[in-house]
Amino acid sequence: MALPDPLLAELAALLGPRLSTGAAERALHAQSESHVAAGPPDAVACPQTTAEVARIAALCAAHRVPITPWGAGTSLEGHALAVRGGLTMDFREMNRVLAVHPEDMLCVVQPGLTREELNRWLRDTGLFFPVDPGANASLGGMASTRASGTTAVRYGTMRDNVLGLEVVLAGGEVIRTGTRAPKSAAGYDLTALFVGAEGTLGLVTELTLRLHGQPEAVSAATCGFADMAAAVDCVIATIQTGLPMARIEFLDPATVAACNAYSGADLPLAPQLMVEFHGTPQGVAEQAERFGAIAADHGSTGFVWAQAQEDRNRLWKMRHNAYPAILASRPGATAIVTDVCVPISALAQAVEETRADIAASGIPGPILGHVGDGNFHAILLIDPADPAEKDLAKALATRMAERSLRLGGTITGEHGVGFGKLPLMAAEHGAAWAIMGHIKQALDPHDLMNPGKLVPQEQVR
Amino acid sequence: MALPDPLLAELAALLGPRLSTGAAERALHAQSESHVAAGPPDAVACPQTTAEVARIAALCAAHRVPITPWGAGTSLEGHALAVRGGLTMDFREMNRVLAVHPEDMLCVVQPGLTREELNRWLRDTGLFFPVDPGANASLGGMASTRASGTTAVRYGTMRDNVLGLEVVLAGGEVIRTGTRAPKSAAGYDLTALFVGAEGTLGLVTELTLRLHGQPEAVSAATCGFADMAAAVDCVIATIQTGLPMARIEFLDPATVAACNAYSGADLPLAPQLMVEFHGTPQGVAEQAERFGAIAADHGSTGFVWAQAQEDRNRLWKMRHNAYPAILASRPGATAIVTDVCVPISALAQAVEETRADIAASGIPGPILGHVGDGNFHAILLIDPADPAEKDLAKALATRMAERSLRLGGTITGEHGVGFGKLPLMAAEHGAAWAIMGHIKQALDPHDLMNPGKLVPQEQVR
Structure with a gap:
């Protein structure tokens, strides 16, 4: 459905060319890095000020037209997709630093x-x-x-x-x-x-x-382990020791292989931890020494330090490119990217059971994550032309979330709910989910703010 | 008003002697460490299980009787007082450790x-x-x-x-x-x-x-300064340097005098900082050295270390007894204890203006606080028989909160709202205060959960 003509006229008067109903702009806002899909919004608005946002919200409310906010389009569970149509509000022209207060x-x-x-x-x-x-x-x-x-x-x-x-x-x-x-x-x-x-x-x-x-001193390293259990146990011991790790990332061998190929690196094909320490020069040296001892206790091999800034940049660029690297490891594939977060004591079991489940499915699914807080991801690579693979991958993701709940964890550590994880919310929250619905109703009685996401839909529609 | 007889009968059947309507028990729950006052509740219940709490809440809801929760009665803005009567729920019999998960x-x-x-x-x-x-x-x-x-x-x-x-x-x-x-x-x-x-x-x-x-190593110290501005500026510099202070407390000379008298200490009668460092032995030594340099830059005098556990215990016991110590410094007085929290950059101005305002009032009002996060207290000592002093002190507390807002801070850093600070909420939150009211209405439509506190009363009654 298109927006009502009077609303379009009012929005056009307010925004001029910063309101678009063109097919290209609308299609651009129907894309996401998500495995879930929705049609395009009916229009896209690019406000420049809070006053404009407020005016748009008031106009849309008067016409009962939903608004879906859009940032950079990088969310993974369909958060920014206009599942009920209406207006997508793209914040690309509200991108200023308004103030920096270094003293505070x-x-x-x-x-x-x-x-x-x-x-x-x-x-x-x-x-x-x-x-x-x-x-x-x-x-x-x-x-x-x-x-x-x-x-x-x-x-x-x-x-x-x-x-x-x-x-x-x-x-x-x-x-x-x-x-x-x-x-x-x-x-x-x-x-x-x-x-x-x-x-x-x-x-x-x-x-x-x-x-x-900005830390006075920074030091980073990678270290390999004989198997995933050893790497994960090293993480658990490190966190329990209270070492103030700045980063502690886990990469399984498939992720390592993909990163090597994509970023021209040569990490050994073994489970790897990528770690970083921040502090005073003396503090960083002490942390590194303590971590090294814990890693050695867990049989780490191939400790490689990255002390120069350019080496660290290369390391973290490789880590940040893990997603495209993994995508490229199966040409033509798309990915269902999913995350869970478990209590640190359950991390080894959660990772191992997930690994075994993925292996049994036959779908490639590298595992990596921010294991220092119990958070890890699976990137499930599927043939977009094969609906059976997509079903298999979705079932894997669901089992991963259910496993996390069984182990005392959450269905998502950082990706969020959107509408991709909506079906799992009841299992995590029970009666508390309806409380979220009550709050939504109290603040947005006509269900116009990013509808179709997060709260129980039968409650708020 | 007494509770309805049918409700009393149901509660008595559920709780037996753990339900009290006796005058002594009710009077006990009309007392608090707060300067605000309210009458006693109509009854006091001491549940032992969540199931009992749920049953009590359901019964009270059916009879539209409010419930006020009671912990240790140490709150400072009347949070635990039953301002609308009804039932006070005292949690003293729900005081167990249910589980410790050291690995998590x-x-x-x-x-x-x-x-x-x-x-x-x-x-x-x-x-x-x-x-x-x-x-x-x-x-x-x-x-x-x-x-x-x-x-x-x-x-x-x-x-x-x-x-x-x-x-x-x-x-x-x-x-x-x-x-x-x-x-x-x-x-x-x-x-x-x-x-x-x-x-x-x-x-x-x-x-x-x-x-x-528990930190491997702990070290604590006191250090005096020539004036309050120097002490506060030392705090600001310390925080901005990023030193991971475990504690950094400020005591003005009146607080120091009261603590000396009450705890038998002999701190110099000057503005004091009480600091503590947690970490590895090496880390604590480095932090202490860095703090010492910053303190010296601000003209600190009389640095006294408390490295032995018993010395630290004595130090922090003295700090924790600052409130009774200050009370004892004006025999017969009661106190209006109030707190604000400001951006760290505004701390010196906030403390100095507050000091000057209190000094001009003629009421004794020592200042102390958790200055590392911009949070400080004034303990305004008043003659309970003199209503004029109480009015003066309340006006001082109000101006302190308003000053905090002007400087970008909040009306309370840690004491909370209760009903003592209810009149200041609109000034801090503006239109957002009504959003709190909407949430309250959504979750507690009959205003039975600790009524008379925190939210706009005209909205929820």
């Missing part, structure tokens, strides 16, 4: 700014924004999916690094959450409510983010 | 357990629970007020250390939030919503808490 170690940014853009901006301040999901995602999208990634084990997730928000609610009202103080006990934690809400409660138009000091 | 560094406890009891239980595990508001508060109460305290600068507040909850909702339904995985992106962060909700959305009946490794 925070900054204020617009939601369309990407994390790499922010860190380029910060480069000379001595500060950085640590949350690193791999993709160059938008910060609004990262907040909305409660993103984390390689550095969360040390610096926390978006939950920990968003201090405050400006949000446009369903009717167009603008609210602010949080302050610039490091903590508060003044009422419900609305910041935490909107972080991870995937745009279903309102549109994030401004973020106050915590920054961290 | 977490534990599961009942809400009536106090933080000191938990840490005694954990002593031989190598782990500890760090959040330390001074008072030996109950963990359910600490979660509900989003408590923090001396160690939050390093280990975070209750926001960061509660991983999951079991909650009984207004109608008696039981939900669980969170998992044992270190992070999740699966839907709204209900854990964060109930932490800090002050019991207005439901009754916390179980908590999953993060634990931390």
Whole structure:
């Protein structure tokens, strides 16, 4: 269905060429890095200010037209797809750094700014924004999916690094959450409510983010292990020792092979940990020594240090390119990328059972992840022309989530729900899922904010 | 008003002698460490299980009788007072450690357990629970007020250390939030919503808490400064340098004098910082050296180390007794204890303006606080027989909160809202306060869960 003509006229008057109903622009916003699919939105709007976002929300509310927010389109469970049509709000023109307060170690940014853009901006301040999901995602999208990634084990997730928000609610009202103080006990934690809400409660138009000091010293390494169990047990021991790892990533042999081929590396074809230490020169040396001892206890082989910045850059670029590398390892394949997060004590069992399950399926499915906080991914490579493979892969992903729940974990550590994981929410939350539905109804009674995602659909429609 | 007879009969049948309508028990639950006052509840119930809490909530809901939760009665803004009468639910008989999972560094406890009891239980595990508001508060109460305290600068507040909850909702339904995985992106962060909700959305009946490794090495010190500005500037520089302080507390000269008199100490009568370092022996030595250099840059005098455990215990016991010490410094006085939290860059200005304002009032009002995260307290000592002093002190506290807002901070860093700070919520949150009201209405439509607190009262009654 197209948008109502009066609404289109009002939006066009407000936005001019920044409103598009063209097929190309609409099709662009029906694509995602997700295995789930939806049709294109009816129109795409690119606001430049909070006032414009508020006005658009008010107009859409009056016409009962849904709004789906769009950041960088890198989410993995269909979060940014307009499953009920309506308007997609693309934040690409709201991508400014509004303020940096180095003395308070925070900054204020617009939601369309990407994390790499922010860190380029910060480069000379001595500060950085640590949350690193791999993709160059938008910060609004990262907040909305409660993103984390390689550095969360040390610096926390978006939950920990968003201090405050400006949000446009369903009717167009603008609210602010949080302050610039490091903590508060003044009422419900609305910041935490909107972080991870995937745009279903309102549109994030401004973020106050915590920054961290660029570490004085950084050191990184890779080390191989005889088998996956040894590598995972090394991670568990490291975390339990309390070593303040900045990164501790796991790559299975299939991931290593794919990365070697894609990035021209020559890591031994064994389960690998990629680790990084941040601190004072003395502190980093001590951490590295302690980690080395733990790794040796677990039979590590082929410890390779990357102390020069360019070596570390090459290492983490290779890690960040793991997804395209794995995709390229099966020519013509598409991927179902899924993640779970388990208690650290259950990590070895979760990874091993998942590995065995994937192996039995016959589908290639490299495993890698941010194992320092119990979070790992499977990238299930399927032939897009073969529906049976897709069914097999989806069943694998579902079993992986169910296994995580059995082990005391969650169906997703960082990718979020979108509509891809909607069918698994009841199993994780039980009666609490309906509470999410009540909150959604209270804040968005007409189900116009990113509808079709996260909450029980029969409750809110 | 008394509870309806049918309800009393049902509660008595359920609880036997654990239901009390006696004047003494009711009067006990009308007292608090707060400057705000309310009458006694109509009855006091002491449940022993979640099932009992759920049954009580269902019965009270059927009779539209409010429930006010009670932990240790140490909150400071009237949180646990039954301002609308009804039933006070005292959790003193739900005070067990249900499980400790050392391999996952977490534990599961009942809400009536106090933080000191938990840490005694954990002593031989190598782990500890760090959040330390001074008072030996109950963990359910600490979660509900989003408590923090001396160690939050390093280990975070209750926001960061509660991983999951079991909650009984207004109608008696039981939900669980969170998992044992270190992070999740699966839907709204209900854990964060109930932490800090002050019991207005439901009754916390179980908590999953993060634990931390007992540090290998600990070192503490006091150091004096020529004036308050120098001490506060030293704090700001320390935090901005990124030193991972475990504690960094500020005491003004009046607080020092009171502590000396009460605890038999002999700290120099100058603004003091009390600091603590946690880490490896080498790490602690390095931190201490770096802090020493920063303190020297700010003209510190009289650096006194407390390296032996018994010296540290004496030091922190003195700090924890600062409140009774200050109370004792003006015989017969009662106190209005208030807290604010500002961006670290505004700390010096906030403390100095507050000091000057208190000095001009003529009321004694020592200032102390967890300055590492911008959080400080004034303990305003008033003659309970002199209403004019109380009015003066309340006006001082209000101006302190308003000053905090002007400087980008919050009206309370850790004490919470209760009904003492209700009149200040609109100024901090603006339109967002009504969103809290909408959430309250959605989860507690008859306003039975700790009514009269936190949310806009005209909206929810």
